[in-house]
Amino acid sequence: xxxxKNYWSVIRRTFTKLxxxxxxxxxxxxxxxxxxxxxxxxxxxxxxxxxPFDSDNNEILKVSSLSDHKxxxxxxxxxxxxxxxxxxxxxxxxxxxxxxxxxxxxxxILVWKYWKWLKSRHVNFYGPRKDGRSxxxxxxxxxxxxxxxxxLINSVDAVLVHIMHGIYPxxxxxxxxxxxxxxxxxxxxxxxxxxxxxxxxxxxSNVFNWSMTYRSNADVPVPYGRTVALDVPVKENVTYESIxxxxxxxxxxxxxxxxxxxxxxxxxxxxxxFLEELQKYIxxxxxxxCSPDRKERCKGHFREDCKDINHYYFYLVMENSMCRQYLxxxxxxxxxxxxxxxxxxxxxxxDCKTLLPPNSFIxxxxxxSYKVLADKIKSIINNVKDYLSYHLWRNHFKVLNEHGYFxxxxxxxxxxxxxxxxxxxxxxxxKLDDMRLFLDSNxxxxx
Numbered sequence: 001x002x003x004x005k006n007y008w009s010v011i012r013r014t015f016t017k018l019x020x021x022x023x024x025x026x027x028x029x030x031x032x033x034x035x036x037x038x039x040x041x042x043x044x045x046x047x048x049x050x051x052p053f054d055s056d057n058n059e060i061l062k063v064s065s066l067s068d069h070k071x072x073x074x075x076x077x078x079x080x081x082x083x084x085x086x087x088x089x090x091x092x093x094x095x096x097x098x099x100x101x102x103x104x105x106x107x108x109i110l111v112w113k114y115w116k117w118l119k120s121r122h123v124n125f126y127g128p129r130k131d132g133r134s135x136x137x138x139x140x141x142x143x144x145x146x147x148x149x150x151x152l153i154n155s156v157d158a159v160l161v162h163i164m165h166g167i168y169p170x171x172x173x174x175x176x177x178x179x180x181x182x183x184x185x186x187x188x189x190x191x192x193x194x195x196x197x198x199x200x201x202x203x204x205s206n207v208f209n210w211s212m213t214y215r216s217n218a219d220v221p222v223p224y225g226r227t228v229a230l231d232v233p234v235k236e237n238v239t240y241e242s243i244x245x246x247x248x249x250x251x252x253x254x255x256x257x258x259x260x261x262x263x264x265x266x267x268x269x270x271x272x273x274f275l276e277e278l279q280k281y282i283x284x285x286x287x288x289x290c291s292p293d294r295k296e297r298c299k300g301h302f303r304e305d306c307k308d309i310n311h312y313y314f315y316l317v318m319e320n321s322m323c324r325q326y327l328x329x330x331x332x333x334x335x336x337x338x339x340x341x342x343x344x345x346x347x348x349x350x351d352c353k354t355l356l357p358p359n360s361f362i363x364x365x366x367x368x369s370y371k372v373l374a375d376k377i378k379s380i381i382n383n384v385k386d387y388l389s390y391h392l393w394r395n396h397f398k399v400l401n402e403h404g405y406f407x408x409x410x411x412x413x414x415x416x417x418x419x420x421x422x423x424x425x426x427x428x429x430x431k432l433d434d435m436r437l438f439l440d441s442n443x444x445x446x447x
Contacts, residue, residue, distance in 0.1 A: 064233040064395055072358075072396050073229040079354045086219045088419045093216050095229055100140070100422055107144045107420045109413075110156040112169055115148025118162060121404040122412045126303045139414035141421045146413060158420060160212070166195025168207060176427065181210040181220065181416065187321035188441040201439060205432035212416065213438060215325050216355075220419040222412045224403040225332025227357050234395045240384060246394040248339035249310040257283050258381055259343070261316035262298045262306050262334060263290035270447045271318035274345050274364070281374035284316065302405040309338045313381055314362075319346035323445040327355060329405050336360070336399040341390045343377070348446075357393035 077095045090096040111118055120126060123135055136142050153159060153169060158179045161168045164186065174180075182204075184191045192199040210219035235242045244250055259278075263286060266272060278284065287298035287308055298306035309315060315335040319326055326347055335342035342361045344352055349363045367373040380386050404410025436443055 064236055064238055066232060069230075069233040069396055076227075076229070076358055076397075080216075084217050086217075086221075086419065087422050087424060088415065089216055089218065089221050091422070092221050092223075092226060098422070102141045102143055103421050105143065107157045107417065108152070108155070109144055109146050109158045109160060109416065109420075110150065110153055111146055111148055111160045112150060112153070112162075113148075113167075114162050114165070115146070121302075122410040125404045125407060125410055127407060135413050136417060138409070139411075139417060141414075141417050144413075144417035144420065158416070160416065161208075163191060163204075164194045166192045166197065166199045168204070179209045179420070180207060181212050182208045182430075183212045183222075183412075184439065185214060185222070185224075187319070187323040187326040188439050188444050189321040189323065191439050201435045202432055204435050204439075206429055208430045208435075209428060210419070211430065211438055212412075214327075215438065218438070219423060220415050222402075222415050223355075224328045224401070225336075226400045226402065227355065227397055228400055229397055238392070238395055240388060243388050243391055243395065247391050248337065250339055252311050253313050253339075254311045255381070257285050258312065258377060259284045259314040259316060260287065260309050260312040260340075261285075261318065262287045262309065262330075263318075264288040264299055265320065266290040268318075268320045270322070271320070271345060274318060274370075275316070277370040278316075278374060281371045282377060285312070305406045306334065309334055309340065312338075312340055313387075314343055314377055315340035317342040317344045317346060317361075321441070321445055322346055322348075322447040323441065324348075325351050325355060327352070329401065329403050331356065331361075332399055332403070333401050333406055333408065337401060341380070343373075357397045357399065360390055360393050 073095070080094050083089075083093060085093060087098065091098065091100075135146060136144060147156070150169070153171060154175065156178065158181060159169065160181050160183055162183045164184070168180075168182075186193060212218060212220035212222055214223045215221065216223075234246060259282060261275065261284060263271075263275075266289065272290075275284065275286070285294070285308075286292070287294045287306060289295050289299055291297075294308075298304075298308055315330070315338065317327075317330040317335055319328060319330065322345070324347060331342050331344065331346075334340070336357070342356075343364070344361055345364045346352075347355075349365045352361060352363055362373070362376065364373065367376065380390070401408040402411045404412070438444075
């Protein structure tokens, strides 16, 4: 910085002398040439900027042959081997493949009552309305038609009911060939958050045939994001520098403040306490309506990305509930998608190990105190090997965002169409105990 200041002061003094000598033309030429020199200097400084830790950037960490890669991947999926999944769930979560064929029929799906509301996210992805957009674009099947015409309820193949409002259609003598599907994207604590009255699960039993939630054991899994293995490793000889190249936004990361979070709901007591206690030992930048000084930046609105988060090495993933497998866009988009290491307060450590990339996150359960957690964060950033170990997964896996937020594509409607084509067609009904395994917060949540 001292060099830059001296350089500019020399330029200014020279230019002033030239003006005083009434050699304005020559002065302008010299000033412009000097300015070009500064631009070239800054460009070279930026272009030649190395990974921002003291290390031998060419040191080979490991050789990732195809056989090594396959072993690493198989060990990861071994953890999911005994998961109970539908056929679609096996495709999405177990890396299994089947000889799948689109059925020779068109499925008509009624999105009951809230089709217009759901379109904003699952068709337009909270972006500008595009009536010509294909709902099943990039989907493996195309043989589904979606409608919001409730008068067709007796003739459609499937009825999709978003349960947040706490109501479902009352139909007598409905066709046994229909599949009624309940949709829930929230944790069990907030599944009925827009309902006018308290909901009792016994009133929801013996109504639905399929579940459609973020859970891996749902008939139609619709997670906020997924960890997916690459066919081949990105790089064979893995060095510090080559792993650094795989980390999004690494060149923008700041060292004065390591941790950030976006929060606009300030009334979740367990995460507010976690934030307040951790702030005693490490500086954290808060964005959104919960911020004391950044309320107007990154309000948590799903229509706009929060580019400020690009600048941080760590992101606080503090879910509004600590429930079974409940991981939202906070982990998949605001952490991994931004090149940050997630610090997780949410589902169990076991859930995170089986859902997220291997050795890619910090979990609150691993630390006996907030100070120990803060010290761990600081130590990671001061040790190149430790830091890069949290990003080695990027050579073997990728993280997909599939929630429809921040411009990402929602796969909800695609997944439902795939399930109608691929899943076992055996008829079943969700009884009270079945509903509890998806929606009972006393069974599924710690907080």
